[in-house]
Amino acid sequence: MAVVELEAEFTSEPFRGEGEPPPHAALAKEAARNAGLTIDFGPLGTSARGDADALLAALPSIARAAIEGGASRLTLRIAPVGERERGEQGERGEKGTAPDVLDRIVRDVETELGGPLGELDREGKQRAVRLLEERGAFQLRKAVATVAEALGVTRFTVYNYLNRE
Known part of the structure; x- marks a missing residue:
């Protein structure tokens, strides 16, 4: 059986303007990193990648870290790696993408x-x-x-x- 790799994108609110990221975002990022996931941390959200079992097991600790860090909302999207790109781009020439x-x-x-x-x-x-x-x-x-x-x-x-x- 092939190992399925998943990607989770999560954003936490409240958003902050310039400066250091808010504690809820930094703590969620660290929870994902501590779970051994590959992280892409940005000012407006974080992407975490890893095999399905590792990523799904890490989600409760990521959510807990964000909430305990002061997040008022946590939004999560999970998809197999590669699905996001297909969903964003559509087929070449396809109208309505x-x-x-x-x-x-x-x-x-x-x-x-x-x-x-x-x-x-x-x-x-x-x-x-x-x-x-x-x-x-x-x-x-x-x-x-x-x-x-x-x-x-x-x-x-x-x-x-x-x-x-």
Whole structure:
């Protein structure tokens, strides 16, 4: 029987802007590392890879570390390694893939606001993020990074705009 390798992506909230990562994110990362998983730690989330048994066994300690570190929410996605890439890219030439849909939503918001997102002032960028959220853009994979690039801001800034209410 072949060993199945899984990847778990987890994000914990509250998000913090610039500076050191919050304790809940750092503690979750350490729990994954202590379980012998391969880690990719970023400011907005962590990916952990390993064989299925090791990864699944580590999830309770990762969740506990995040919650005990002050996380108010922990979001988790688990998939076999390679599934994420297939899900994001679709088949070549396939219409309606996540990048195509996101590009269309961004273009629609740019049209509504009268120009490229990167040329908007701060208030305009905040409005653009609200419109994108209302239209479901942030339900798509890699949306925050794509929107941040279009706005000319960091991913942290996009999350800060999303968390403003």
